[in-house]
Amino acid sequence: MNAIMSIRGLSHIYSPKTPFECSAIDNINLDIHAGETLGIIGHTGSGKSTLISHLNGLIKPSSGSILYEGEDIFKSKEFTHNIRFKVGLVLQYPEYQLFEETVYKDIAFGPQNMGLSGEEIKTRVLEACDFAGIDKTLLPLSPFELSGGQKRRVAIAGVIAMRPRVLILDEPTAGLDPIGRYDLLKHIKAYRDATGAAIVIVSHSMEDIAAIADKLLVMNNGTVYLYGTPGEVFSHSEKLLAAGLDLPQITHIFNKLKERGINLPSSVYTVQQAVEILKNLGGGTND
Amino acid sequence: MIKDVSLGQFFPGNSIVHRLDPRVKLVLTIVFIIALFMCRGPVPYAIMAAFLFTVILLTKISFVLIFRSIKPILILLIFTAVLNIFYATGGSELLRLGSVVITTGGIYTAFFMVFRIILLVVATFVMLTYTTSPIMLTDGLESLLSPLKKVKFPVHELSMMMSIALRFIPTLIEETEKIMSAQKSRGADFETGSIFRRAKALIPVLIPLFINAFKRAEDLALAMECRCYHGGEGRVRMRILKLCPLDYISIIVSLSVFILAVILSQILTFGVLI
Numbered sequence: 001m002n003a004i005m006s007i008r009g010l011s012h013i014y015s016p017k018t019p020f021e022c023s024a025i026d027n028i029n030l031d032i033h034a035g036e037t038l039g040i041i042g043h044t045g046s047g048k049s050t051l052i053s054h055l056n057g058l059i060k061p062s063s064g065s066i067l068y069e070g071e072d073i074f075k076s077k078e079f080t081h082n083i084r085f086k087v088g089l090v091l092q093y094p095e096y097q098l099f100e101e102t103v104y105k106d107i108a109f110g111p112q113n114m115g116l117s118g119e120e121i122k123t124r125v126l127e128a129c130d131f132a133g134i135d136k137t138l139l140p141l142s143p144f145e146l147s148g149g150q151k152r153r154v155a156i157a158g159v160i161a162m163r164p165r166v167l168i169l170d171e172p173t174a175g176l177d178p179i180g181r182y183d184l185l186k187h188i189k190a191y192r193d194a195t196g197a198a199i200v201i202v203s204h205s206m207e208d209i210a211a212i213a214d215k216l217l218v219m220n221n222g223t224v225y226l227y228g229t230p231g232e233v234f235s236h237s238e239k240l241l242a243a244g245l246d247l248p249q250i251t252h253i254f255n256k257l258k259e260r261g262i263n264l265p266s267s268v269y270t271v272q273q274a275v276e277i278l279k280n281l282g283g284g285t286n287d
Numbered sequence: 288m289i290k291d292v293s294l295g296q297f298f299p300g301n302s303i304v305h306r307l308d309p310r311v312k313l314v315l316t317i318v319f320i321i322a323l324f325m326c327r328g329p330v331p332y333a334i335m336a337a338f339l340f341t342v343i344l345l346t347k348i349s350f351v352l353i354f355r356s357i358k359p360i361l362i363l364l365i366f367t368a369v370l371n372i373f374y375a376t377g378g379s380e381l382l383r384l385g386s387v388v389i390t391t392g393g394i395y396t397a398f399f400m401v402f403r404i405i406l407l408v409v410a411t412f413v414m415l416t417y418t419t420s421p422i423m424l425t426d427g428l429e430s431l432l433s434p435l436k437k438v439k440f441p442v443h444e445l446s447m448m449m450s451i452a453l454r455f456i457p458t459l460i461e462e463t464e465k466i467m468s469a470q471k472s473r474g475a476d477f478e479t480g481s482i483f484r485r486a487k488a489l490i491p492v493l494i495p496l497f498i499n500a501f502k503r504a505e506d507l508a509l510a511m512e513c514r515c516y517h518g519g520e521g522r523v524r525m526r527i528l529k530l531c532p533l534d535y536i537s538i539i540v541s542l543s544v545f546i547l548a549v550i551l552s553q554i555l556t557f558g559v560l561i
Contacts, residue, residue, distance in 0.1 A: 019298055058468050058471060077479075081474070085474055090472075097466055097470060098495065114474060159472065
């Protein structure tokens with residue numbers, strides 16, 4: 001399968017040649033495929049946000065390259081500008097970027113910058129509302145009247161309205177209640193399934209990552225620490241804990257059970273998997 | 288991008304200059320500037336430049352950064368130089384283009400004017416902002432201005448406002464960058480188009496920035512009240528400024544250099560001490 005985005009030897013140094021010089025990421029190689037959900041986890045300051053800010057050309061790499069469908073995203077200013085419509089980036093706490101008078105106008109900001117017609121913009125705004133789970137009665141309201149969770153959805157819809165082929169979200173569930181988190185992840189998944197876009201999601205919550213990701217990238221000190229399917233990554237419990245990261249709750253429980261001598265597989269990371277395994281193990285029924 | 292502006296930035300360090308009492312640095316900077324304006328002729332300027340050069344060496348800040356700090360005032364320097372070359376008179380005539388005359392005196396004045404501005408700016412940076420944290424600077428200012436309390440001048444309030452303002456400059460810069468990144472991600476373009484278009488492109492940045500700033504001000508006021516802040520009355524300090532031998536030595540050395548430069552310029556220009 002051809003990768004929609006490839007990252008080759010990517011390094012970034014902040015404030016070079018000053019006392020504040022600091023290497024944020026170092027020699028990252030990564031492929032992102034269409035229809036795939038990539039979860040990025042890592043300790044605070046491990047370079048996650050720096051990495052994703054490169055993907056839509058917000059910051060230029062110190063060395064290395066980023067290819068979108070085989071073309072360098074920095075090959076011309078024009079190209080970098082257009083890449084931002086194909087690689088949609090939702091930054092951390094995106095609700096602080098809202099500025100328009102109405103929710104509708106705010107979601108329309110991206111499509112407007114793409115130079116689309118009024119009719120097309122309308123289609124996209126309504127479509128984005130569905131994908132982000134926004135009630136259409138909110139559209140004529142001011143974004144500043146909404147609740148925190150609703151603002152977050154509006155901000156995400158503002159990026160989805162550009163119909164990006166790669167949707168990147170930096171901690172989209174931070175500060176949301178459990179129902180809000182679950183619902184948001186469900187909507188992101190629905191967007192991927194409906195459009196075949198690639199999703200990149202940065203999160204501190206192992207549960208969220210385990211629930212949504214097909215591939216996991218663990219970053220530590222600006223380098224790729226572990227990469228693989230969630231099953232592969234979560235089976236390296238010790239390595240994850242050593243990097244200051246946590247495991248999904250259910251993986252913790254299974255590790256404890258294994259310590260007590262119960263023979264269980266080590267790659268359990270969702271409750272559904274756990275239920276299946278326990279059912280087979282005891283031979284009992286689920287009632 | 289915006290972070291790279293080194294104008295008025297603090298560079299943490301532990302050099303002699305960093306450790307000096309902020310009041311000493313404030314006063315010495317002012318005296319340096321006054322002395323600079325009293326200097327005439329190459330020798331006193333050389334003395335002042337040598338003094339500043341030594342201070343830069345002591346701070347251990349790289350010269351690249353010092354040069355970078357001059358960059359923002361480059362236009363001012365060029366403007367000063369051009370203006371003086373064409374309008375200052377004296378000395379012999381070098382070039383005549385119609386009514387425009389360039390004289391040696393003009394070039395001489397232009398050179399010293401530019402040199403003086405550079406010394407002035409670099410001195411303020413090196414002796415103050417680069418080596419003194421904003422908190423220390425406002426503490427020093429409050430202490431220096433405290434006699435004005437007698438005439439009911441709100442010294443504490445002023446310095447508190449200054450420290451809060453200084454404290455939030457980096458936060459606001461960071462936030463501006465974040466919002467700009469977010470809007471750029473939605474295809475906003477801040478770099479091309481006419482001035483009018485570019486100004487308009489800033490609206491999506493300024494609105495969230497102001498809204499967040501007001502919110503933050505409210506939060507800060509609340510947090511301060513929660514910790515029983517009620518102005519300067521009866522407030523004690525965590526850092527108490529106290530002059531140590533190093534401060535006295537710096538004062539004596541610097542003042543002697545300044546006085547030497549000023550006296551020399553009097554002798555060299557007028558032949559006598561007046």
